[in-house]
Amino acid sequence: MPGVILPFNETVGDTIPPDTPHAVSVSLPTWDANVGYEKGEKWVVDKMQCGYPRFFIHPSIQKLAGCIVDKYASPDSDKAMLFPSKRCALRCIEFLREQNPDVDHVRIRELDFIPHPEKTPVNDKQKILPRLSAVVYPSELWPTAKTYWQHVGDGISSRRADFCQKAFDENVMVERNAVRGSPPRMTKGPRRYQRNVSVDTTKPNSLNETGSGSEETAPEAGIQDLAQFVEERFGRNLNMEFASQAKLAIRTRIAGSLTVDVDLPESLEHPSDPAHERSRDVPGFSVDDVYLHSCGMNAIFTAHRTMRLARGEMKSIMYGFPYVDTLKILEKWGPGALFYGLASQSELDDLEKRLESGERYLAVFCEFPGNPLLRSPNLKRIRELGDKYDFGVVVDETIGNFLNIHVLPYADVVVSSLTKIFSGDSNVMGGAMILNPQGRYYARLKEILADEYEDNQFEEDSVYLERNSRDFVSRLGRINHNAEVIADTLRAHPRIKQVNYPKFGDTKDYYDACKLPDGGYGGLLSCTFYSMEDAATFYDHLNTQKGPSLGTNFTLSSPFVILAHFTELDWAAKYGCEASLVRFSIGLEHTEALKAVFEYALNSISKSE
Template sequence: MLQALGGPVPPNTDHAVSVSLPTWQANIGYEEGQDWVISKMQCGYPRFFVHPSIQRLAEEVIRRHGDVEVDSATLFPTKKTAQVCYSFMTSKIPHEDVAKVRILNFVPARGADPTSLVSSLSCVLYPKQYASVAKQVWQHSGNGISSRRSEFLLTALQDGYLVEEHSPNAPEKPRRLHKGPRRYQTKDSFDATSTKEPGSPPPTNGVREGREYAQFIEERFGRNLNLSLADRAKLAVRRRIAGSLTADVDLSEALEKSPSDGRVAGLSEDDVFLYPSGMSSIFNVHQILLHTLGEKKSICFGFPYIDTLKILEKWGPGCLFYGHGSSEDLDDIEKRLRGGERVLALFTEFPGNPLLKSADLRRIRALADEFKFAVVVDETVGNFINVNVLPYADVVVSSLTKIFSGDSNVMGGSAVLNPHGPFYRDLKDTFEAEYEDLVWAEDAVFLERNSRDFISRIEKINTTTEAVTDLLKASPIVKEVYYPKYSPTKPLYDSFKNPRGGYGGLFSVTFHSTAEAVAFFDTLEVMKGPSLGTNFTLSCPYTLIAHYGELEWARSFDVDPDLVRISVGLEDTADLSGRFQRALAAAKDAATQA
């Protein structure tokens, strides 16, 4: 079952969000930039690896508007998202090179049919030596364009339907940006641009007639995607996330059913905001909190997915990091607050990744109410079918790339406002004013299709994961199994578990030696690569891949450098258990040979 190094995971998937790193040594080679690995990389996790279609679009922009020997480009869907990159870069590079960083904006040419799919494009061009600075924005913010959008934009640019904003063929009137949840109710627009004012006649004096643009759209998409579904797909996704749909249903039924109370009374799809990735939801929620509640430090509570911590550290006044997420940490936070310190928000995961520990949300909520800070909970690992954390949060964020989609072929994220939270009205007003819909229409359609059966998938995965972790827990070769069912914080998890909920599909395992961990990982007959929540079982040496340059730092928070993380899929339980037994046998052999 060993998949070829560097290939997409799952195989034969043009827009896969994972990549095959099938051996322990391949993961080390990837982290160290060794050519035998890097030269074979066909794709990668989209916030860490720029998809080939995005690379081609960037190269085309540079060829037309830059210097191919000097410039690099990072691509964003809107001016606002590009401005974030520009501001970050110009604050980090030498003053004398600031003028070499610029933004190019592209818009649909005159003649683009406003009832068809249209998209803007904003490109940050900069000297190649500062690519690592731009990469931080691409990775941490999650706001970059998707690979599907880039395919469309490249064709549109080459065929003359996408033009530089100030060119003669650009529209005469500026396009209005559709913001806030009203955007989802629009029947005539598929992106954040419109080529005419309401009631005005269709333009006919551009480089392409509206009729020709419609033909372009039909040829590009007509045979494999019904674009009229895009806004409806987003609405259905938002209803599912709100929790008002409690069974697997298709698109028509999702839209026909009358919305009902979901996770909390009064919650509706209007309180759900979609983003192009899970990190984008966290980044933008943090920005909105800063805008709404003022410039204050935040708290990162518990060992986090690394980019959350980086966002809080690099944008805004900074961050207090409590990597253990313990009651003693909460004691220290309370002491600081009672001593007069004030914070913007506390960010935490429920449960955490990769140690699957659960935070004391009730105590956190009590402190937040007393000292007037917001609580943001990342529920990606727990997911709202298993746990309901919204009543104790102001905002719940999630990566829809994971189990909500499952197919590992589309990125997405969400933010849900608690309608009973103390900052709800102010936050909702800011979202209405500042929110941009950055989710590409094609991606939304795939996300909706993938998520139709996510409830039954989660139930199956819960059951299988319990069986597999029971097997590992009973093995003397295993040092530790990290899973909510076995965690010291299980009572905290259980207090938020839904009546039909389970303990999820993610767990981590450690061994008594590196040799045992390597043998187990290399022998385990499952897909190997980054990401989680896939419909197929997926494994990675998590600490190596996420913290290779800071292994001792991770160890200081009890994250073993040799930890193996596993995300369970939909395979037959007996078959999957057999694969784990064979991997355990290999680990045992390695122990006896040591």
């Protein structure tokens, strides 16, 4: 009911969705809770069961890192960061050493953990085997290590941590130097997975347990004994065949050629639903141009790194006010970035003058549309400049998504966070990088990726992501509709200063130029208030889930600028991101019920006078 206020103080720090061990979001249900989190106040941070995984290291990951430090390093002076591969770990070490040149580099080291060759039966070669790399570093370098974890997105997932913790405890996974001989080759993938709804909703009894469900043994509740489920379905019996199918299904779905909502492997055999036909519609494009990543930011980092390897070291361009970590990647890796934070035509005029004068750049990075202001860049003009002056174009389509918009023809690389609306269930991370086969750098990018690319998405995460995304097409229409209704509701209220949505404003034409005939304007919008007091009152009375992330099947709200730019509010305000901004990721709720929830919160502002 819209008039019933949730017991806010009791939900601070709870997982979103509730009772979900691998939740992507966390409850910050009041304005004060968001401010308290940013200030590090104990009444908030001590209750945090989880957080957005790149900002808050999951308890399962913390536990395994602690066990490794206890056994292989000094708990009094060392910490560890955990990565899915040696290459990822070595990149972290390089960053730590570059950022801390005065620290003894010997104290920063890498440990490889592999399956114990004497405890891995021959017939396990078709099973997922535990493997990870740990970077052990001096505790005082924690802020730098945390920065790397947040920006790059290379770290292990919480499901991989649970999987490897069990193997570590049983001495099935050991440090490479602890065994003799060559380790067995790691293979990939589970055998079968049948459930088509979210079942990751059982609260763990300890940090090392995973919540999951089984339709076969508990068709009504969807839940069975966790330890048995993990061991039978996701333990050392994780078979490579099904995981490979799941990853192929995800890539095929992203490519636009898998639209049916049926189980594997049938969906791969008959992937197309004529009623929901989709295509990337670029000559020569195929599923081989889709690369999976552990999260969206890792796809962005990889795109930037691959462009640098392909074209050499040059400054990048960030066009439009971006999600915070994208700009940080461009600034901290490579020669830096030119930042155009308004996504205006005058900024493109300035760029063109620079190019005419002889300046050269690696690539323009932009979001379509941007987050949180939902402004759309003029991709046609950016592409024309790129063709004329030889720079790449990297477009983040997360907010618009390829069911609403078609941006690949304008880009050399498209990146996307699969954590968001592609998954919807807010219980798994994922990312994608898509190459345009018509791009001028395509052949060189493919050549580099043939040597450099690693598919580090943990197989169990792939299984969840594939399952969650089966109804992606059918969900989008309802979310588009609901978002338009809420945008209109907010625009009609006199205490709202501005509503940000691709359907409105001076960049609508640029969005419409890429909008598909049956596409919509997406599920993300934001608004600013005339006063912080109004914003806080509205937010506190808004009876939706409230926390970081977006693209969930349920409506999720956040005071985005407070949460993302708390230490730089004046800087953000220069680009139109005011501290009173509240962002909404609209979900699948009944339209009239959702509208009533927003109207109740809006009415609370008037009553507060």
